[in-house]
Amino acid sequence: MKKDQTMKWNKTADVVVVGLGAAGSCTAIEAHDNGATVLVLEADKVAGGNTRLSGGTLRIFKDTDKVYQYYRAIFDETVKDELIHKLIDVTATSHEWFKKKCDAEFMVATKVPFPPAPNAVWDFLPGCEGLGGRSQFVADKFGGSEKMNGGFNMFKTMMHGIEKRNIEIMYETRGRHLITNGKKEVIGIQCETPKGTINVRAKKAVCLTCGGFHRSAEKQLNYLGLKYIAQGTKCGYGDGIDMTAELGAKMWHMTGVSCGISYKVKDHEDPIAIGLHSPNYLYIDQKGKRFLNETGVDVHAMAFDFTACVAEEMSYPRLPAWLIFDEHVRESGSLIGHCPGIIQEDATFDGWSDDNQAEISKGWIKMAYTVADLGKKLGFNPGVLEKAVADYNQCALLGYDPEFGRDAHSMGPINRLPFYAIEVWPALLNTQGGPQHDEYGHVLNVEEKPIERLFAAGELGSIVNKFYPGGTNITEAIAMGRVIGELTAKLTDVEE
Ligand SMILES: Cc1cc2nc3c(=O)[nH]c(=O)nc-3n(C[C@H](O)[C@H](O)[C@H](O)COP(=O)(O)OP(=O)(O)OC[C@H]3O[C@@H](n4cnc5c(N)ncnc54)[C@H](O)[C@@H]3O)c2cc1C
Numbered sequence: 001m002k003k004d005q006t007m008k009w010n011k012t013a014d015v016v017v018v019g020l021g022a023a024g025s026c027t028a029i030e031a032h033d034n035g036a037t038v039l040v041l042e043a044d045k046v047a048g049g050n051t052r053l054s055g056g057t058l059r060i061f062k063d064t065d066k067v068y069q070y071y072r073a074i075f076d077e078t079v080k081d082e083l084i085h086k087l088i089d090v091t092a093t094s095h096e097w098f099k100k101k102c103d104a105e106f107m108v109a110t111k112v113p114f115p116p117a118p119n120a121v122w123d124f125l126p127g128c129e130g131l132g133g134r135s136q137f138v139a140d141k142f143g144g145s146e147k148m149n150g151g152f153n154m155f156k157t158m159m160h161g162i163e164k165r166n167i168e169i170m171y172e173t174r175g176r177h178l179i180t181n182g183k184k185e186v187i188g189i190q191c192e193t194p195k196g197t198i199n200v201r202a203k204k205a206v207c208l209t210c211g212g213f214h215r216s217a218e219k220q221l222n223y224l225g226l227k228y229i230a231q232g233t234k235c236g237y238g239d240g241i242d243m244t245a246e247l248g249a250k251m252w253h254m255t256g257v258s259c260g261i262s263y264k265v266k267d268h269e270d271p272i273a274i275g276l277h278s279p280n281y282l283y284i285d286q287k288g289k290r291f292l293n294e295t296g297v298d299v300h301a302m303a304f305d306f307t308a309c310v311a312e313e314m315s316y317p318r319l320p321a322w323l324i325f326d327e328h329v330r331e332s333g334s335l336i337g338h339c340p341g342i343i344q345e346d347a348t349f350d351g352w353s354d355d356n357q358a359e360i361s362k363g364w365i366k367m368a369y370t371v372a373d374l375g376k377k378l379g380f381n382p383g384v385l386e387k388a389v390a391d392y393n394q395c396a397l398l399g400y401d402p403e404f405g406r407d408a409h410s411m412g413p414i415n416r417l418p419f420y421a422i423e424v425w426p427a428l429l430n431t432q433g434g435p436q437h438d439e440y441g442h443v444l445n446v447e448e449k450p451i452e453r454l455f456a457a458g459e460l461g462s463i464v465n466k467f468y469p470g471g472t473n474i475t476e477a478i479a480m481g482r483v484i485g486e487l488t489a490k491l492t493d494v495e496e
Contacts, residue, residue, distance in 0.1 A: 023458025030485025066130025213238025275337020
């Protein structure tokens, strides 16, 4: 929207940061340290966004030239070399940056999922050996906890960096429209607050770090072609897309998602992410058929298989699917991974038991003493589940899975009673799409020219498109947040 004569400013700062997750906090810290006054606007009542729900690991690069080769092979031609290099070069200094700026301490990631997350999701691509492991922020340094997910602890460290600089945050302040001057430069942002609409003046720039659209059913249908449930935060409206579209931004990577497997918790609004600790399991569709290499598909890439559609029937036979497992899996620990999603903050949710017994008692997990009886409980015709399990068991015992190629070491037979099943759905962790930006984080218009004074970082218009190389969203949010924070602080003031 263009500023008119009647418009009054309610607040002013040099750099206005919209959304306080990883990208927003790194932007704010860097802008502050480069001499700018900074105001952070956060739509939610709390800060942290998807960042606080995440695994919160920081990528370690062993060889940046090789990492470039690897990323180049993954990111498509919409992503220019300059942007990949910027991401890698800045990330290579992220550990030191956090130590210096936020007094961070790191430790080796302790919680290992099954199957363990590989360094490189695609270990056949050139340069994959350039990736090192991942590190985590020491849990209890700034009020975090070993019991929480890594992202919770990571964000505590980021907030320490914000608080020690006294950077102002306005909560429940949702950016809705960018405000421009007569030269189409961005000079502010209009926001909704519980007390009404306010106009915030940005003397140097507006930085959009307001995440993705995982909570917008309308955007899911338009961009992903399907409605999803989501594990991410409630304010994932995708406002950054609407605000930048108003100014003619070019959108990119709109179909990209990171999507895991979850259970729709009865009587609760949000799903809970499934995480396994033992190999004695498989997934089947509504017809009782196995349909993927269960341990070969990366945990973020579940949408590819689970949302497959049978066009002639207009049906989605894996929505929902069943996770079938045996006593080995039940006793190996809670079925829930170390990043359960936003449900972890739901005060009415009692949590998930370590031995899964409470969930069996509640009927969330179906149990039977024979596979045939389990099949009956799930509504399959006699023989259907028995065949699926017997075929899979044969693969597990032979160590050879001709149809799906599951690795011998990650296949355990389903042969220890009782047997169990739980209904599972693909659930969005986050989306990738949004306005395209260049290596400076400048938002580009449809001619790929910068929209003056408008920057973006993080999940909103991520570098990632279809293939998500694990641990990259956080890495990118931090790196590009740092880039736009430093750059915008050094801009001259823009006139109204
Ligand atoms: C359960 C889960 C696990 C994950 N695990 C990992 C992982 O292990 N590694 C990894 O790399 N990635 C992971 N991700 C993805 C990663 O967390 C995010 O992509 C990343 O944190 C995004 O950072 P961000 O700063 O761009 O957005 P966010 O952290 O989501 O922050 C955006 C903020 O903007 C606010 N906001 C939204 N709209 C507005 C508006 N209009 N005005 C003002 N504020 C607004 C939101 O409330 C939010 O606080 C995970 C995601 C989830 C949900």
